[in-house]
Amino acid sequence: MKWQPDRDPAAFALAAARGVGQVFFQDNAATGALFLLGIAWSSPLMAAGAIVGAVLGTATARLLKFDDAETTAGIYGFNATLVGIASLFFFRPGAASLGLLVVGCVAATLLTRARLPFPTYTAPFIVTTWAIFFLGTAMGAERVVHPGPADVAPWVGAVQGVSQVMFQADVATAALFLAGLAVGNWRHAAWVLAGSVVGAMVGGWHATGASRLLDPESLVVRPLFENIALGLYGYNATLAAVALSLWRRSSIPPLLGMLLAVLLTDLVPLLGLPALTAPFVLATWLVLALGKLDETFLADRGAKVA
Amino acid sequence: MKWQPDRDPAAFALAAARGVGQVFFQDNAATGALFLLGIAWSSPLMAAGAIVGAVLGTATARLLKFDDAETTAGIYGFNATLVGIASLFFFRPGAASLGLLVVGCVAATLLTRARLPFPTYTAPFIVTTWAIFFLGTAMGAERVVHPGPADVAPWVGAVQGVSQVMFQADVATAALFLAGLAVGNWRHAAWVLAGSVVGAMVGGWHATGASRLLDPESLVVRPLFENIALGLYGYNATLAAVALSLWRRSSIPPLLGMLLAVLLTDLVPLLGLPALTAPFVLATWLVLALGKLDETFLADRGAKVA
């Protein structure tokens, strides 16, 4: 059965929506739609970027005849979705930033085809967005200035880690993301929330020792408690939690991944790069590598992921 | 068989002593007696508070005809025991503080009846004592000023975490507590000591970064090394260790609980509340929740606690 994009725009839209859902590993178009709603609540502009990214990624995969089942499941949409959001998180709309957005979404989709011996997760998004970040700055694109957090209750940062996965610091956005996850699998929603809470807890503990630190996304030095209140210590832990809960039938890998993601949230910005989801990808790769070292790791020989 | 308190004071005394033992999860009157001896060594006044609490809790349960087996096992004694000690830890004896002590011991016993889908542990004590803390302050009760630690060897704080469970900073008290535990179950004594040592170790590591921090019990800002020397980084970890060693046949839950308890020891005081054993309760609940997320958690399907 040959797929006909011009004949079936509804199927194309569903694949693109699944691409948004795959940011949190969900092969579910309703989940993706709730994610878009959540972004739009906080930032209609970045929601538009997400849609453009998901469409460009899915269209690129269709045109280049990537595996049809994978494309339909959104596998070629989530990196481009994140590139679309990130471009408009860092830069105001303009010729340079929008040009980089379009080229970046296509490039990230092509990079998703790179076959490594382990899952690439959001690595294509990270590499592409680092390039956009430096090229955009070099091309004089205007940076967006994001405000620090209002004086918020401690639980706010623990929840906003969920929305920060797509660059939003907003409790309602996080709630819509969790609702989208729960539509498909309540355990995934629980792991995502657990990751964000653990991230804020460990970050908060660290903050009692370290009063000021680089914001891992915008590379501004600010009080560490403010970074935590923005949810910046949760968004990597939350992705590591759900990715590794999918890997083996044990709670240890996600717990370990969450902890490593929090450590790396402090360390990646020291390289002078926006952390993006690199702490998540690196933490998860480290746990997968540990699994290779010891096939009895966590008393579960049945790996779900190769 | 109807229980007759007036006819059997010895049985009543044994139930009250078991209530003291249940602070460390021990259904053992000799254990409770050694605990009381340990408190009395360090503070006869607080030992009196413990006895009043254990008696009030057990009597309340008898009068209201709570489950007889539970009452005999001390289940309705340990929260009131801790309320009795805590009231005299925070305030000098007086009309306000003694009135709050008596009302608080009864209230904590009633709260122990709250049926949650998970164990309440010392949560009734915590909620009641927070209320006593604010009401006592509002009523002008005179606060007790506790001295900082003498210049002590590092191992002192690692041991005093055991005695801090009942508000004492004293090595001999800790030794009597451990002896009381070993009378019933040497593994529980080992876990209790392990928790206290891990708490002091992790706290000490943190202290090399953070030089000053809130004392989690008296909310005074003091050098973090002093808080550790007082055992304040161990008393929550030690309870989490023994509670979770009772839960499943694996060392991972107590290890995880200890670590979370230490983190929360820094975080709960930031809310402006004395931490009491809230870090223990929250850490243990978090680990139980993780167990719900993944029924194969730690490769042990046989949960001992529902």
Place this chain on the structure above:
Amino acid sequence: MKWQPDRDPAAFALAAARGVGQVFFQDNAATGALFLLGIAWSSPLMAAGAIVGAVLGTATARLLKFDDAETTAGIYGFNATLVGIASLFFFRPGAASLGLLVVGCVAATLLTRARLPFPTYTAPFIVTTWAIFFLGTAMGAERVVHPGPADVAPWVGAVQGVSQVMFQADVATAALFLAGLAVGNWRHAAWVLAGSVVGAMVGGWHATGASRLLDPESLVVRPLFENIALGLYGYNATLAAVALSLWRRSSIPPLLGMLLAVLLTDLVPLLGLPALTAPFVLATWLVLALGKLDETFLADRGAKVA
């Protein structure tokens, strides 16, 4: 079959080389030879100390007729090897330091015979070298001053933890050590590298909070990032990783041991003693003790070590 040292110098040399290999738990003379090559690349003098130590340890064991199979496997060589290196790390060659080196190598070998209910690992080296450190200072031996690190890339410290096991801060030395390990068992090489990387990662995270800290080996206060760049947060974690990967068929014990080794790397120097490999030994003993507490620890009843 009686062993004849005078008749078989080749067998003696192989046993001594295995003694060097046993620093990383390798019963392999080629491994030991690559380790010596690695030390010599960075410091010919300390390589000479290592050879003298390995020879003295093995000769002492032969002369005192210690178990022949153990001596041939290098069991009585590795503590003396480390004493030989450490003496020349702390002090310039001279009558006092060389005398202490010789006496210390013999003493460490005798201490290796101490039969504790658990493995002694490098404890004989640690105790002996602490004695040498204080005696040498008292006898006026001249201390060696080691430079801080050049301005290095972050991964350098993550690798140099491997070479720091034998007191070297050198990437090529670390590579030769890893090659020596891989000759015998690539999994051990992987665990050793993992330990060093985790040590640098956790240390780096801590460093974002604590800017200055004692160098755990030379007891100089210096910026914590410099200590990490020297690999000083990795050499204990790396030994704990490989020791505990040998213990049970699970990744949890080495992970736990690595983490504890990093914490203790901060804490042991607070006692005013060079840390040497005490953080490794203490961390590993703690994990073994946890295994005793709970025989189902990590879902593996088949302990490889008694």
